[in-house]
Amino acid sequence: MVDDQARADRNEPHGGEPGGLAGNSIPDRSVLSTSEAATALGLSEEAIRRAIAGGDLAATRQDATLRIQGGEVVRFARQQNLPLPLVPRSRIVPLPAIDDLASELPTPGASLVGRDTEVARLITLLEDPAIGLVTLTGPGGIGKTRLAVAAAEAIQGRFADGARFIDLSGVTRAADAIPAIAQVLGLRETAGQDQVSQIATFLRAKDLLLILDNVEQIIDAAPEIARMARQSPGTTLLITSRAPLRVRGEREMSVPPLPLANRGATPDELLASDAGRLFVERVTARDPSFVVDGQNAPLIAEICARLDGLPLAIELAAARAKLLPPRQLRDRLERTLTLLTRGDRDAPPRHLTMRDAVAWSYDLLAPEEQRLFRRLAIFAGGFTLDAAEHVGGDGFASGGKGERGEGRTTNNPLRPTSPPLPRRPEGAPPPVRSDSPSVLDRLEALLDQSMVVREVGSDGQTPPSGRGGLGGESRFRMLETIREFGLERLQADEEEGAARSAHASYFLALAHALRPLTTSNATRSPIDRLAVDDANLSNTLVWLDEHGPAADFVALIVACWSYWYAVGRLREGEQWLERALARREAASPPDRARLTIDAGELLMLKGESARADATFAEGLALLRAVDDPFDLAMGLISSGASLNYGGHHAEADAHFEEALSLADAIDDAVLRAAVAGGALSNLSVSARGQGDLDRAAANSEDALRRYFGQDLDLAETRTLMDLAGIANDQGDLRLVVERYQACLERTGERGDMRLIADALTGIAGAASAWGQRRAAVLIFAAAAAVRGREGIAMRLPGDVAAVDRHVGELREALGDEKFAAAWDEGAALSLPGALAVAATVASLPSSPTPVPSGAPFLFTRREQEVLRLLAMGQTDRDIAEALFIGPRTVSWHVSAILGKLGVATRREAAIRAQADGLL
Numbered sequence: 065m066v067d068d069q070a071r072a073d074r075n076e077p078h079g080g081e082p083g084g085l086a087g088n089s090i091p092d093r094s095v096l097s098t099s100e101a102a103t104a105l106g107l108s109e110e111a112i113r114r115a116i117a118g119g120d121l122a123a124t125r126q127d128a129t130l131r132i133q134g135g136e137v138v139r140f141a142r143q144q145n146l147p148l149p150l151v152p153r154s155r156i157v158p159l160p161a162i163d164d165l166a167s168e169l170p171t172p173g174a175s176l177v178g179r180d181t182e183v184a185r186l187i188t189l190l191e192d193p194a195i196g197l198v199t200l201t202g203p204g205g206i207g208k209t210r211l212a213v214a215a216a217e218a219i220q221g222r223f224a225d226g227a228r229f230i231d232l233s234g235v236t237r238a239a240d241a242i243p244a245i246a247q248v249l250g251l252r253e254t255a256g257q258d259q260v261s262q263i264a265t266f267l268r269a270k271d272l273l274l275i276l277d278n279v280e281q282i283i284d285a286a287p288e289i290a291r292m293a294r295q296s297p298g299t300t301l302l303i304t305s306r307a308p309l310r311v312r313g314e315r316e317m318s319v320p321p322l323p324l325a326n327r328g329a330t331p332d333e334l335l336a337s338d339a340g341r342l343f344v345e346r347v348t349a350r351d352p353s354f355v356v357d358g359q360n361a362p363l364i365a366e367i368c369a370r371l372d373g374l375p376l377a378i379e380l381a382a383a384r385a386k387l388l389p390p391r392q393l394r395d396r397l398e399r400t401l402t403l404l405t406r407g408d409r410d411a412p413p414r415h416l417t418m419r420d421a422v423a424w425s426y427d428l429l430a431p432e433e434q435r436l437f438r439r440l441a442i443f444a445g446g447f448t449l450d451a452a453e454h455v456g457g458d459g460f461a462s463g464g465k466g467e468r469g470e471g472r473t474t475n476n477p478l479r480p481t482s483p484p485l486p487r488r489p490e491g492a493p494p495p496v497r498s499d500s501p502s503v504l505d506r507l508e509a510l511l512d513q514s515m516v517v518r519e520v521g522s523d524g525q526t527p528p529s530g531r532g533g534l535g536g537e538s539r540f541r542m543l544e545t546i547r548e549f550g551l552e553r554l555q556a557d558e559e560e561g562a563a564r565s566a567h568a569s570y571f572l573a574l575a576h577a578l579r580p581l582t583t584s585n586a587t588r589s590p591i592d593r594l595a596v597d598d599a600n601l602s603n604t605l606v607w608l609d610e611h612g613p614a615a616d617f618v619a620l621i622v623a624c625w626s627y628w629y630a631v632g633r634l635r636e637g638e639q640w641l642e643r644a645l646a647r648r649e650a651a652s653p654p655d656r657a658r659l660t661i662d663a664g665e666l667l668m669l670k671g672e673s674a675r676a677d678a679t680f681a682e683g684l685a686l687l688r689a690v691d692d693p694f695d696l697a698m699g700l701i702s703s704g705a706s707l708n709y710g711g712h713h714a715e716a717d718a719h720f721e722e723a724l725s726l727a728d729a730i731d732d733a734v735l736r737a738a739v740a741g742g743a744l745s746n747l748s749v750s751a752r753g754q755g756d757l758d759r760a761a762a763n764s765e766d767a768l769r770r771y772f773g774q775d776l777d778l779a780e781t782r783t784l785m786d787l788a789g790i791a792n793d794q795g796d797l798r799l800v801v802e803r804y805q806a807c808l809e810r811t812g813e814r815g816d817m818r819l820i821a822d823a824l825t826g827i828a829g830a831a832s833a834w835g836q837r838r839a840a841v842l843i844f845a846a847a848a849a850v851r852g853r854e855g856i857a858m859r860l861p862g863d864v865a866a867v868d869r870h871v872g873e874l875r876e877a878l879g880d881e882k883f884a885a886a887w888d889e890g891a892a893l894s895l896p897g898a899l900a901v902a903a904t905v906a907s908l909p910s911s912p913t914p915v916p917s918g919a920p921f922l923f924t925r926r927e928q929e930v931l932r933l934l935a936m937g938q939t940d941r942d943i944a945e946a947l948f949i950g951p952r953t954v955s956w957h958v959s960a961i962l963g964k965l966g967v968a969t970r971r972e973a974a975i976r977a978q979a980d981g982l983l
Contacts, residue, residue: 096132098123105141115140139420168228169213169220169275176214177345177375178322178338179207186215186317190273190300191222195315197293199303202319203514203543204421205376208304209277211319216273216302223300224271233278241285242292245276260288264295272299280306280513281428287311306425307512321373321543329365331356339368339378346382354385363390370394372543377418422549425513434553436506437515439563441550444599446519446541453503455566507540516540539596564607571597571604572616575623582626583698585816586738586771586779594627605640614650617643622655625662629669630778632817634854638666654695657686661699664706669818671857673710680706697726697739704746709858713750720747734774741770741779748786752793753860760790765926769949781810785819788826789863791960797830798907798963805903813895818858820895821850824902825867831905832870838886839905841874845890846898927964930957935974935983 098116102109115121116130121140123130176183189198200208213229220227230248235241242259246252251259251266267274276289283305290311293301303309308316325337334340334356343364347354356364367390371377384393429437439456440447447455510516519539542550554560574597578590594601601624608617621644628637641662648656660683667676680703687696704719720743727740748763764786771779788803804823811820828843844867851857875883893901926947933943940954947954958970965976977983 096134096137098130098132101132101137104137120144168226169216170229170231174349175345176210177342179211179214182211182317182319183215183218186211186302187219189315189317190215190219190302195300195313196297197290197301197303197309197311197314199305199308199314199316200319201305201308201316201512201514203374203517203546204306204425205374205418205545206319206321206514207375208319210375212275212277212302212304216275220273223273227273227275229275229277231277232282235282238282238284241279241282242288245292260292261295263292267292267296267299270296270298273302274299275302275304277304279303279309280425283307283309283428290314306428306514310512322368322375322378324369324373325361325365327365327369328362331358331361334361334365337365337368339371339373340364342375343368343378343382343385346379347385350383351385360390363394367394370544372545374543374545376421377545380418418545419549422546425515426549426553429509429513429515432502433506433509433513435559436503437510438550438554439559439566440507440510440516440540441542441547441554442563442567442603443541444547444603445597446539447597447600448537448539449504449507450537451570452507452540454570455563456503456506511540515546516542564611567600568604568607568616571600572608572620572623575601575620575627579623579626580694580732580735581738582623582630583695584735584738584742584779585626585630586742586776587734587774588777589775591627591630591778594624595631609643614647615652615655618647618651618659619655622651622658622662625665629665630816631814632820632854634666634669634817634856638855641666653686654690654692657683657690657699658695660686661695661702665702668702668706668709669856669858671859673706676706677703677710693726693729694735694739697723697730697743700726701739701742701746705749708746708750708753709860711753711861713753716750717747720744720750734776737770737774738776738779741767741776741783744770745779745783745786748783748790749860752786752790753862757790757793761787761926764790765949772944772949777810778816781807782819784810785822788823792826792829792866796960796963797833799960801827801830801905801907802959802963805905808899808902813899817850817854818856821847821854821856822859822863824850824898825863827902827905829866829870832874834905834907836905837874837877839901840870841878841883841886842890842893842901843898843905844871844874845887846893846895846901849891849893850895850898927957927961930954931961931973931977932983934958934961934970935977937974 096104098109098112101121102112105112112121112132113130116123116132120143121132122136123132125131186198186200189195200212202208216227216229228249230245232241232244235244242263246259246263249263249266251262279285279289286309289301289303290309290313293299294313308314322339322342323337325334325340329337329340335344340361344354344356367381368378371381381393426434426437436452436456440452442455443451507516511518517540519541554563575594578593581587581590582594601620605617605620605624608620621640625637625641628634628640641659644651644659645663648659651659660679664676664679664683667673667679680699684696684699684703687699690696700719700723704716704723707713707716707719724740724743724747727736727743730736730739744763744767748760748767751757751760751763764783767783768780771783784803785807788800788807791797791799791803804826807823808820811823824843824847828840828847831837831840831843878886890898890901926949929947930943933946938946940951940958943954944951958973962968962970962973965973967973967976
């Protein structure tokens with residue numbers, strides 16, 4: 065094994081003087097007197113003694129003399145923001161020459177937790193005879209060295225000459241890299257001979273795995289290292305570096321963070337995750353009495369998630385667990401870098417604290433790369449290249465307002481693959497755009513140095529994509545510990561205000577560009593797009609709330625209101641809306657009008673019909689003065705919906721008819737379809753409220769026809785809800801349940817909570833009618849709980865009466881005690897639990913429904929048309945094209961037809977219809 069000096073000689077990079085193996089850096093295990101430490105740090109000896117007395121600098125006493133390890137001097141310099149220390153060349157002890165190339169791997173200080181997949185993948189690369197150079201990359205603390213050693217230990221027997229480990233962290237100049245490698249291999253420099261060729265000649269006869277550890281600070285030596293690899297075909301080189309070498313023949317393997325347990329994990333789930341198991345093992349090593357239980361397991365899962373699964377960060381956090389129980393540790397992680405200190409004393413200085421680990425990489429960046437890194441730290445949860453260019457571009461002028469493009473809605477925000485940049489203030493220089501390579505090149509450098517990572521979804525793609533989304537545009541982010549370091553550096557810099565203003569203006573422009581589609585609530589894509597940057601939007605709101613301008617603050621809340629509602633965060637939206645209403649006078653006229661409509665929608669959802677109608681009337685008057693057909697139409701639809709819920713159907717119809725006529729004036733085809741379909745869907749609700757089910761069904765089908773081909777998935781789901789309500793009034797409970805269950809499947813757990821509650825209520829009513837009393841009570845209670853949590857009181861009068869009737873019947877059938885117990889159980893269900901119960905509701909199997917011969921009255925006009933084409937063997941798409949409706953609409957009609965005929969397949973339906981004369 066390598067001796068202690070060779071294993072531990074890891075020191076910090078700095079601008080050393082020419083010549084010498086390791087520049088003039090201090091080896092970790094070198095020992096200095098107080099005088100030598102003072103000289104190295106540029107301080108007085110008295111200052112050094114004060115630091116020792118105050119506990120800031122560790123020292124030992126030997127023969128009445130204070131001695132300080134070199135690693136402690138480097139750590140102290142970093143903490144005090146001093147220049148990295150230098151010592152005379154004579155104190156650098158050269159590594160001993162070793163002729164025997166048997167296993168010379170360092171002994172790990174602790175067991176390797178997890179990494180089975182990574183070790184196996186690395187071994188596969190190292191065993192491939194076509195690959196001679198493998199580079200492990202990743203941020204500081206990710207475990208590159210430990211992974212390399214583990215793979216080498218497993219595979220060294222397959223190399224005749226074993227494995228060799230060379231630590232290059234103490235080499236700070238690229239020119240010294242090859243001499244350092246030669247020295248460890250025991251090769252003396254020969255005058256007039258190229259050292260790369262000398263090393264290659266030595267290695268050519270070897271069958272060896274050679275590990276070069278910590279190469280990032282001497283990355284400019286990459287061409288020489290690559291040439292050495294090419295000229296040594298018998299030797300496989302394994303490099304660890306925070307950046308790839310970027311040379312021919314290199315195979316890069318990025319080391320990922322450790323897999324995490326889900327939040328709320330059980331003890332077994334926590335210990336099944338590598339991150340959780342690492343934390344527990346390191347805590348147990350310090351405190352054998354520590355036990356994972358149901359209370360601390362979720363907290364540990366949160367801790368590991370907050371630390372991004374970074375092994376060094378987890379180990380440093382575990383080191384604090386003897387003093388701080390998991391709950392306190394979790395709560396204190398808001399300032400990660402302050403907490404994650406006090407690593408093992410024999411660790412390299414850069415691994416004593418997370419701040420040291422990140423600072424090592426930061427110091428290797430060029431000044432312009434450091435500047436971009438500081439600015440990108442503003443982004444919470446990630447960013448796109450477009451956003452990076454706006455916030456980090458050299459030409460950005462701070463303080464600009466976002467382009468909100470007041471007036472007629474003519475652009476389609478679904479089309480661009482990235483949001484438009486804000487319009488710059490008059491006279492301000494333009495921001496850097498994608499035609500300038502500077503930000504792109506610097507971002508690539510940060511990516512190479514593992515200071516930024518590229519986001520990849522579970523399917524290996526960059527999410528989200530599609531209309532209104534990113535269109536496949538790459539996203540990037542910083543690990544949280546790295547981001548915190550960047551924010552610290554940014555806050556110490558005068559550019560913070562400009563960077564935060566740029567960040568705010570970008571996301572104001574993004575939210576405004578997507579506002580029309582989020583307002584229509586017709587498609588999920590723009591909602592998903594905003595959800596990706598939810599943390600950035602929240603930070604922007606906080607920034608604008610504190611620093612203004614007030615008009616931009618109101619504009620962003622107006623743009624986000626429908627998004628909050630669509631993802632089931634009505635309470636949060638209400639809080640922001642109240643803050644915006646307090647500053648409504650500062651808003652632009654269009655935003656003031658939109659804000660008033662938003663306030664009316666909130667009152668409507670809370671069941672305050674009279675106040676909602678009055679607020680809508682005020683908002684509509686403001687919108688008419690603005691003259692924007694899209695916003696006016698949407699305001700009319702919202703106002704009409706409120707009138708419908710109050711039972712004023714005739715007045716509501718007038719609003720919907722006007723909105724339908726305004727749709728023709730909207731230039732964008734997608735928005736035009738969304739508005740027209742929304743007006744028709746609400747006309748369907750109004751017709752149902754008046755008992756005209758034929759007109760209700762016709763309006764719903766017309767709405768679906770408008771939506772066809774426009775990817776308006778959310779709008780189609782709402783219309784399916786309307787059709788379920790119509791089926792309920794027609795007494796077709798099987799179709800009711802099928803349609804409501806389909807809506808819940810489409811909506812998921814983070815959709816429109818009002819729709820989810822209504823669908824649950826509809827299914828519960830069917831369960832009650834079918835005698836499935838316990839399931840009915842559970843689902844009714846769960847739906848009521850959803851409405852209560854969200855503060856949603858808006859319901860159609862007829863639906864309220866039906867629910868009251870069902871609940872009364874269930875109470876009478878079960879008795880007060882059983883009913884109350886089941887109700888409490890249902891109210892306590894989580895949303896996934898409630899959805900699972902609702903999915904079990906189904907009609908009991910029965911014999912085919914007897915269908916009287918020649919009874920076409922059982923089917924609606926549209927169902928008769930679908931049945932005729934179905935019997936001809938047409939597919940859903942063929943039927944849709946023939947009837948000018950959507951394929952989804954056809955599938956709903958087919959489901960209804962099968963239910964009414966009491967058959968299971970389309971073929972059976974065709975045979976039955978033919979036999980019974982229904983065609």
